[in-house]
Amino acid sequence: MTGPLLLAEGVTKVFKTSRWPATPLRTVAIDDVSLRIEPGESVGIAGESGSGKSTLIGAFCGLVRPDRGSIQLRGKDVYRGRRFDRRAWRSMQLVFQDPYTSLNPAMTVEQNVAEPLRFWKRLDDAAARRAARELLELVGLGGTVAERRPASLSGGQRQRVSIARALAAEPELLLLDESVSALDVSVQAQILELLMRVRAERDLTQVLVSHDISVLQLVCDRVIVMQAGRIVEECSARDLTVEKVSEPYTRQLLEAVPTLRAPSAPLPQGD
Numbered sequence: 246m247t248g249p250l251l252l253a254e255g256v257t258k259v260f261k262t263s264r265w266p267a268t269p270l271r272t273v274a275i276d277d278v279s280l281r282i283e284p285g286e287s288v289g290i291a292g293e294s295g296s297g298k299s300t301l302i303g304a305f306c307g308l309v310r311p312d313r314g315s316i317q318l319r320g321k322d323v324y325r326g327r328r329f330d331r332r333a334w335r336s337m338q339l340v341f342q343d344p345y346t347s348l349n350p351a352m353t354v355e356q357n358v359a360e361p362l363r364f365w366k367r368l369d370d371a372a373a374r375r376a377a378r379e380l381l382e383l384v385g386l387g388g389t390v391a392e393r394r395p396a397s398l399s400g401g402q403r404q405r406v407s408i409a410r411a412l413a414a415e416p417e418l419l420l421l422d423e424s425v426s427a428l429d430v431s432v433q434a435q436i437l438e439l440l441m442r443v444r445a446e447r448d449l450t451q452v453l454v455s456h457d458i459s460v461l462q463l464v465c466d467r468v469i470v471m472q473a474g475r476i477v478e479e480c481s482a483r484d485l486t487v488e489k490v491s492e493p494y495t496r497q498l499l500e501a502v503p504t505l506r507a508p509s510a511p512l513p514q515g516d
């Protein structure tokens with residue numbers, strides 16, 4: 246296929262919060278944003294809290310319907326009338342910062358991963374359980390973890406389960422919203438290493454949202470920086486240095502974060 250995987254043009258979202266009897270409050274969460282993502286790319290989105298990062302990726306995958314603009318996946322509009330395209334729904338999977346948001350605490354880890362396999366791939370129980378075990382192996386969770394419930398796992402293990410669950414739909418685009426932000430630095434590095442591995446093995450395109458620009462430097466090809474709902478900088482991850490960036494705001498972000506180094510040897514899986 247030629248052409249971008251995802252093409253967003255002039256996307257705008259205004260939230261209106263009713264404060265009756267006062268004048269309703271308008272928040273322009275994203276303001277005329279255009280972005281092109283090529284197949285196989287890993288794109289980072291940085292920016293301070295409230296700059297519109299989550300709203301933008303929410304708009305990509307159907308969580309937030311934009312007021313204006315268009316979003317196309319492989320040349321096809323994802324919003325069609327009042328509906329969100331079913332293929333796009335499967336093709337774009339979101340992983341949140343807090344794994345509890347997407348995991349069912351009453352189900353075992355295996356059941357959590359098997360559920361989307363039954364739904365998307367129409368597998369019967371036995372096949373879904375087998376495929377769930379394979380996915381759990383892929384994300385580094387072998388042994389007895391499959392039988393446990395999410396509450397008994399560490400934060401890093403839970404995030405691995407969320408990633409396995411997202412991969413169950415066989416997405417083309419993985420959207421990660423601050424997915425490593427709540428983890429301590431060494432576990433964060435292990436999950437980033439996992440993301441780089443599954444991206445290569447599964448031919449995935451990834452969009453990673455993080456307020457920590459050093460995370461994006463490590464795993465992304467290209468980084469965009471948002472401020473007040475707009476893209477203020479777009480550059481290759483290589484050029485994301487204080488010396489090379491053009492925006493004073495990006496420079497501020499770069500100066501504000503501690504440096505995270507790439508692991509020189511494979512890290513143990515013991516998170």
Ligand SMILES: Nc1ncnc2c1ncn2[C@@H]1O[C@H](COP(=O)(O)OP(=O)(O)OP(=O)(O)O)[C@@H](O)[C@H]1O
Nearest residue numbers: 260262272274293294295296297298299300301456
């Ligand atoms: N459902 C909503 N209703 C009203 N306002 C909203 C809603 N969702 C987001 N906003 C507002 O839109 C703006 C952008 O929010 P968004 O969550 O996209 O920012 P963000 O960059 O992801 O921030 P953070 O880094 O804190 O997650 C903020 O001002 C936020 O308060």
Ligand SMILES: [Mg+2]
Nearest residue numbers: 298299300422
């Ligand atoms: Mg957010």
